[in-house]
Amino acid sequence: MEIRIDNLTKKFGDVVGVEDLTLHIDDGEFVAFLGPSGCGKTTTLLTLAGIYKPTEGLIRFGDRVVNTVQPKDRNIGMVFQSYALYPHMTIFQNIAYPLKLKKTPKKAQNEQVRQVANVMGIGELLDRRPGQLSGGQQQRVALGRALVKEPDVLLFDEPLSNLDARLRLTMRGEIKHLQKNLGITSIYVTHDQVEAMTMADRIAVMNLGQLQAFDAPDELYDRPKTLFVAGFVGNPPMNFIDVDVSQSNGQCVAAADSIQLPVGKERGEPPAGYAGTVVMGIRPEDITIADDGNVNGEIFLVEPLGREDLIDVRVGPHSFILLADTDKQHRAGERVALKFDMTQAQFFDPQTERSLLWN
Amino acid sequence: MTARDELFDSGKLKVDEGPASFGQDIVEGLRLGFISLLAMLVAAFFFSGIVHPLFAFGSVEETVMDVLTRLALLAMPFVAYIAAASVARRYTSVNIARALLLASTSSIILYAAISAGHYILDYGVFAPRPSLEMSLSQTEDGIRVDAIVAGGAADVAEIKVGDVITAIRRDQVDMAAFNRRLSQSEEDAPLRLRFARGDEEMQETVRVVLVSDKHLSFLLPGLALGLVFTVIIVFLPGHWAPYIALVGLLAPLIVGYLWVIIATFSYRTEGILPLDGNDNLGGLTLKNWESIFVGNIAGLEFNIVPIFLTSLAIAVLMTFIVLLVSSMAGYALSRMHFPGRRFFLSFTLILHGFPAITLLIPIFFVLLRLGELPVIGDLVGFNTIGGIALVMVAFQLPLGVWLMKGFFDNIPWDMERSALIDGASRFRTYWEILLPQIRPGLLALGIFAFIGGWNAYIIPATYSIGSGVSNLPVFLEELIDATAPVDWNQVAAVGLFQLIPIFIFFIFAQEYLLNIYAGGTKGSS
Numbered sequence: 001m002e003i004r005i006d007n008l009t010k011k012f013g014d015v016v017g018v019e020d021l022t023l024h025i026d027d028g029e030f031v032a033f034l035g036p037s038g039c040g041k042t043t044t045l046l047t048l049a050g051i052y053k054p055t056e057g058l059i060r061f062g063d064r065v066v067n068t069v070q071p072k073d074r075n076i077g078m079v080f081q082s083y084a085l086y087p088h089m090t091i092f093q094n095i096a097y098p099l100k101l102k103k104t105p106k107k108a109q110n111e112q113v114r115q116v117a118n119v120m121g122i123g124e125l126l127d128r129r130p131g132q133l134s135g136g137q138q139q140r141v142a143l144g145r146a147l148v149k150e151p152d153v154l155l156f157d158e159p160l161s162n163l164d165a166r167l168r169l170t171m172r173g174e175i176k177h178l179q180k181n182l183g184i185t186s187i188y189v190t191h192d193q194v195e196a197m198t199m200a201d202r203i204a205v206m207n208l209g210q211l212q213a214f215d216a217p218d219e220l221y222d223r224p225k226t227l228f229v230a231g232f233v234g235n236p237p238m239n240f241i242d243v244d245v246s247q248s249n250g251q252c253v254a255a256a257d258s259i260q261l262p263v264g265k266e267r268g269e270p271p272a273g274y275a276g277t278v279v280m281g282i283r284p285e286d287i288t289i290a291d292d293g294n295v296n297g298e299i300f301l302v303e304p305l306g307r308e309d310l311i312d313v314r315v316g317p318h319s320f321i322l323l324a325d326t327d328k329q330h331r332a333g334e335r336v337a338l339k340f341d342m343t344q345a346q347f348f349d350p351q352t353e354r355s356l357l358w359n
Numbered sequence: 360m361t362a363r364d365e366l367f368d369s370g371k372l373k374v375d376e377g378p379a380s381f382g383q384d385i386v387e388g389l390r391l392g393f394i395s396l397l398a399m400l401v402a403a404f405f406f407s408g409i410v411h412p413l414f415a416f417g418s419v420e421e422t423v424m425d426v427l428t429r430l431a432l433l434a435m436p437f438v439a440y441i442a443a444a445s446v447a448r449r450y451t452s453v454n455i456a457r458a459l460l461l462a463s464t465s466s467i468i469l470y471a472a473i474s475a476g477h478y479i480l481d482y483g484v485f486a487p488r489p490s491l492e493m494s495l496s497q498t499e500d501g502i503r504v505d506a507i508v509a510g511g512a513a514d515v516a517e518i519k520v521g522d523v524i525t526a527i528r529r530d531q532v533d534m535a536a537f538n539r540r541l542s543q544s545e546e547d548a549p550l551r552l553r554f555a556r557g558d559e560e561m562q563e564t565v566r567v568v569l570v571s572d573k574h575l576s577f578l579l580p581g582l583a584l585g586l587v588f589t590v591i592i593v594f595l596p597g598h599w600a601p602y603i604a605l606v607g608l609l610a611p612l613i614v615g616y617l618w619v620i621i622a623t624f625s626y627r628t629e630g631i632l633p634l635d636g637n638d639n640l641g642g643l644t645l646k647n648w649e650s651i652f653v654g655n656i657a658g659l660e661f662n663i664v665p666i667f668l669t670s671l672a673i674a675v676l677m678t679f680i681v682l683l684v685s686s687m688a689g690y691a692l693s694r695m696h697f698p699g700r701r702f703f704l705s706f707t708l709i710l711h712g713f714p715a716i717t718l719l720i721p722i723f724f725v726l727l728r729l730g731e732l733p734v735i736g737d738l739v740g741f742n743t744i745g746g747i748a749l750v751m752v753a754f755q756l757p758l759g760v761w762l763m764k765g766f767f768d769n770i771p772w773d774m775e776r777s778a779l780i781d782g783a784s785r786f787r788t789y790w791e792i793l794l795p796q797i798r799p800g801l802l803a804l805g806i807f808a809f810i811g812g813w814n815a816y817i818i819p820a821t822y823s824i825g826s827g828v829s830n831l832p833v834f835l836e837e838l839i840d841a842t843a844p845v846d847w848n849q850v851a852a853v854g855l856f857q858l859i860p861i862f863i864f865f866i867f868a869q870e871y872l873l874n875i876y877a878g879g880t881k882g883s884s
Contacts, residue, residue: 046776051780071780072784086792157773
């Protein structure tokens with residue numbers, strides 16, 4: 001089912017939930033809505049589900065405008081962060097509930113529920129009640145309940161937030177696998193950018209009720225179109241520093257205080273053409289500690305992550321986060337030289353917060 | 360293993376404390392005892408000396424303060440014994456002899472101190488008691504005067520040794536009755552005694568005087584009580600204490616219920632003891648219960664079945680309407696935004712605080728007018744079960760609506776959204792998903808409404824005047840009104856009969872009321 005959202009605005013009184021959102025989702029696509037708390041992603045999802053009515057704009061499922069269609073007539077399945085299982089029903093009754101409401105014959109209900117339960121690996125739990133299940137099992141039941149009525153659209157509202165880290169990893173894989181197999185158009189709301197990056201075909205990054213970017217994960221990572229996207233996508237987040245970029249003799253240089261960084265022509269020219277200070281962004285993996293580095297700083301903090309160390313290096317008033325091998329045994333207070341891979345540097349207009357490179 | 364090691368092993372003493380010497384423990388116990396004595400005295404003074412004068416113009420507060428003062432003084436010795444025995448309790452599992460010795464020594468000393476206080480202040484057992492200043496003994500003819508204090512009250516009234524007292528005014532008395540009468544008399548109250556002197560029948564008025572005779576022998580019962588109490592405290596398992604306190608506080612209630620139950624099965628009762636015609640223990644009977652079903656109590660003829668059914672109809676109808684309306688209104692108030700929502704909420708709260716009694720007359724007229732309407736009047740008019748139930752529903756609704764709103768507020772939004780997305784209509788979501796989850800609340804409200812309807816008196820009595828409509832409480836009142844003398848044992852039987860459905864209701868509902876649903880959602884909605 002293709003979903004087309006055009007100029008969607010949802011207000012609660014004077015409070016704006018979502019503003020002027022336009023988004024086209026292809027049939028069978030897995031789209032993630034990514035953004036911090038209160039950015040409007042769940043509001044959008046509930047508007048799609050029909051729980052909220054849009055204030056303005058159009059929502060189309062295929063060719064059908066569904067603005068005023070009741071949730072029950074939209075044929076969607078939804079999985080909630082809180083699972084929202086019905087505690088007074090058994091697992092079987094929980095999963096069978098959508099079928100019961102569709103007036104599916106008892107026999108068919110029984111077959112379909114068992115089939116879905118087996119796919120979800122909860123076949124033996126059908127006689128229990130939600131309270132007797134672990135969080136992971138409950139989440140599978142919730143997923144099974146959403147899938148059993150063979151929905152046109154699957155909606156996920158931060159479904160993994162309440163699970164422990166290890167379980168989250170497995171469920172992540174399972175959901176993605178299931179979605180690809182069934183080919184159901186899915187929308188997945190999350191504030192965890194790792195979830196969004198790993199699962200989604202395309203990610204809609206939202207902030208303060210507005211769509212910041214809608215692109216494939218790699219695109220978002222390599223060519224962020226706004227300062228917000230650059231800062232939100234990627235973990236640890238991108239380093240930002242205010243620089244003046246000047247061009248002389250065909251050579252571009254980004255300068256801030258004592259830091260002088262030569263930039264290639266391709267990336268250096270657009271910011272050099274900008275009058276005034278720009279924001280430069282550089283990802284932690286693009287900075288390395290090397291003897292031939294041209295920026296000298298002092299290690300302020302070392303945070304071991306296991307596979308590598310997260311190191312905070314202070315250069316004058318500026319702070320850079322970077323990743324280093326644990327073998328190097330860096331210590332706080334150590335003086336190091338940093339090498340910047342300027343072919344990966346990003347430049348943003350400090351006023352509009354838009355990228356100077358990708359527009 | 361030495362005694363000292365045992366002490367440590369028992370875990371009752373910590374190493375740094377160590378077992379103290381006997382003298383030290385006594386001092387410690389007495390110190391605690393005297394501190395509690397002082398505390399209780401201060402409390403008694405606070406009630407009588409500080410709060411009492413503050414409320415000197417109001418009579419209710421005065422009585423309350425009086426009772427509190429007496430309670431504080433009454434409890435004073437026992438609190439002191441408990442405090443002193445707390446020291447002895449350390450040794451109970453180690454050295455029983457030592458614990459007993461410690462406890463009894465300190466309680467004897469404390470008792471001596473309290474008694475000395477009483478002696479000085481003319482209080483307690485030494486308080487002046489009403490007396491006629493003569494010694495008496497019970498004989499077959501009456502109470503014989505054995506001795507008379509020269510110049511005392513009896514002497515002044517010219518009572519002589521050898522007189523046989525038979526009555527006070529016209530009431531025949533024996534020794535026990537005489538003493539009871541005397542102890543209730545105030546100073547200078549006149550008691551007109553009838554007595555026989557030789558063959559002559561005479562009467563004289565004796566004026567009661569207050570005499571305090573400070574016999575030390577009066578102290579013995581108190582001392583014995585104190586010692587027994589202390590020993591019990593020393594050996595009482597600690598975890599029993601809350602239950603004992605609870606039973607003590609509930610004792611009046613328990614005795615009351617016990618009386619009702621015993622009374623329904625006996626001819627007559629003295630206190631809670633069933634007695635037969637000759638004042639002997641026994642005399643159990645089923646006649647009280649029988650008369651309910653036969654339909655004749657002391658000449659008042661009735662049929663219990665329609666009365667019972669009327670009660671049941673009012674209660675069930677009321678429960679049903681209250682549950683339906685409250686849950687729907689509660690749902691709307693919890694989940695929907697509509698103009699006037701806040702006003703409605705605060706208004707119902709005000710209504711809840713409105714005493715029903717004040718609306719009795721206005722509603723009387725409303726029902727009277729309603730009764731004149733065709734069809735509607737037959738359902739909910741004056742003198743109909745429907746009308747009575749409707750009025751009582753109205754008084755129960757504010758509580759119900761608020762209660763239900765609270766329960767709905769606790770159901771996460773996600774649950775409802777999930778049901779809507781699963782394909783349920785809004786009503787079906789309410790009916791199939793939300794209602795089952797507030798089942799404990801529905802049950803609690805249902806029980807409130809049922810008991811309210813079942814026990815309702817004032818509204819059924821007012822709005823069914825002169826009609827055949829009468830429920831159990833109204834009938835009970837009629838029974839007391841219409842029969843003379845009132846047979847309280849039969850009244851008790853009707854009262855207990857009225858309680859039966861409520862007992863049944865509670866027995867079945869208990870499990871549901873205590874059952875709180877768990878799981879199904881996690882985190883916030």
